[in-house]
Amino acid sequence: MNVNEAGILSSDPGLRPLELAYVDSRQLATLLRDGRQSLLGEIHFGRPLRVLDQVAHPHAVVGMPQLGGSPRAEVWTSDLPVTYQRHGNLAIAHNREVLFGTITCPDGGTDQFEWFIRDSYSRVLSVLRTEGYPYPLRMWNYFPGIADMIDGLDLYQVFCRGRFQALETHYGQFEGRLPSASAVGSVDGGPAIYFIAAREPGRNRENPRQTSAYHYPTKYGPRSPSFARATFKRWGTARGCLYISGTASIVGHESMHPDDPAAQLDETLRNLRVLIDGAQREEGANFHGFDSISHLKIYIRDPAHFELISSRLAPELSPQIPQLYLTAEICRRDLLLEIEAVVQERS
Ligand code: 3EB
Numbered sequence: 001m002n003v004n005e006a007g008i009l010s011s012d013p014g015l016r017p018l019e020l021a022y023v024d025s026r027q028l029a030t031l032l033r034d035g036r037q038s039l040l041g042e043i044h045f046g047r048p049l050r051v052l053d054q055v056a057h058p059h060a061v062v063g064m065p066q067l068g069g070s071p072r073a074e075v076w077t078s079d080l081p082v083t084y085q086r087h088g089n090l091a092i093a094h095n096r097e098v099l100f101g102t103i104t105c106p107d108g109g110t111d112q113f114e115w116f117i118r119d120s121y122s123r124v125l126s127v128l129r130t131e132g133y134p135y136p137l138r139m140w141n142y143f144p145g146i147a148d149m150i151d152g153l154d155l156y157q158v159f160c161r162g163r164f165q166a167l168e169t170h171y172g173q174f175e176g177r178l179p180s181a182s183a184v185g186s187v188d189g190g191p192a193i194y195f196i197a198a199r200e201p202g203r204n205r206e207n208p209r210q211t212s213a214y215h216y217p218t219k220y221g222p223r224s225p226s227f228a229r230a231t232f233k234r235w236g237t238a239r240g241c242l243y244i245s246g247t248a249s250i251v252g253h254e255s256m257h258p259d260d261p262a263a264q265l266d267e268t269l270r271n272l273r274v275l276i277d278g279a280q281r282e283e284g285a286n287f288h289g290f291d292s293i294s295h296l297k298i299y300i301r302d303p304a305h306f307e308l309i310s311s312r313l314a315p316e317l318s319p320q321i322p323q324l325y326l327t328a329e330i331c332r333r334d335l336l337l338e339i340e341a342v343v344q345e346r347s
Pocket of ligand 1 (some may be wrong): 331
């Protein structure tokens with residue numbers, strides 16, 4: 001750690017404020033034992049890889065069973081020292097550059113779900129402001145029963161309305177301030193929200209093949225989904241990272257290729273490629289297409305499609321790219337899969 005005589009962190013560009021890893025239980029134990037990196041947050045999918053009762057840092061267990069390979073957890077770490085705080089069910093960790101947080105609700109019920117979302121988002125936005133990390137870059141939203149109907153809306157549409165209201169109350173006009181996001185249905189357990197925010201803004205990216213989600217027509221719900229297609233962030237002067245939202249087989253605003261998982265995968269990959277190439281051209285990122293993907297999460301509605309999807313995706317990617325396949329409910333009934341990615345310049 002680089003600390004000068006005044007105890008102030010030097011701005012060594014070699015220090016990494018935010019690192020991501022998908023680790024199996026042995027790698028997780030090693031990481032916890034050697035203590036070289038501080039934990040920002042720890043997200044488990046399906047069965048947790050360890051007992052989390054005594055854990056002080058932000059963490060969540062998401063009810064999305066993993067497919068293929070040995071189960072892994074998503075771990076966010078930092079080379080910088082981290083401070084932890086808790087505000088009820090909102091846990092945060094920050095290191096003067098980045099803030100990582102979770103909101104969990106173990107009791108699960110979707111009663112008053114819209115209130116829960118609005119309240120969660122307003123608390124997150126106000127904590128980010130008071131702690132001095134006012135720019136949310138990336139948010140994950142996982143909740144069970146995403147297709148359940150309440151008063152003529154499905155739960156995803158209710159989620160979108162609650163999120164929209166909180167953003168509007170906090171920011172007023174919010175379009176330029178939206179983080180990238182995923183909003184995906186878990187198959188059991190309670191809702192979990194987690195997020196990354198920074199002291200300095202990232203740059204929002206859209207996809208020219210797709211209508212911006214915040215401009216979707218009202219046939220998808222009374223309030224549009226509020227997220228950017230991707231966020232580009234240069235941490236200090238160092239590595240540029242592109243955080244790509246959950247991306248599906250959507251062109252314009254319409255779902256494409258219903259009932260055809262292979263064609264949905266191909267369409268989704270076209271969308272991902274356009275986002276990566278766009279950031280390379282317009283943000284000056286040193287990306288090399290899919291070779292620059294550092295992490296990939298693939299949400300699959302029907303586990304029976306796993307073989308087909310994974311065997312079709314594998315040849316597109318270098319084999320060492322960490323991937324997490326999760327069983328999940330996608331927010332539109334006609335979508336069979338969704339993929340999110342982190343893309344990074346090589347350090
Ligand atoms: C889409 O493109 C697919 O509401 O936060 C993907 C990523 C989707 C994020 C969200 C929704 C969200 O509309 C669904």
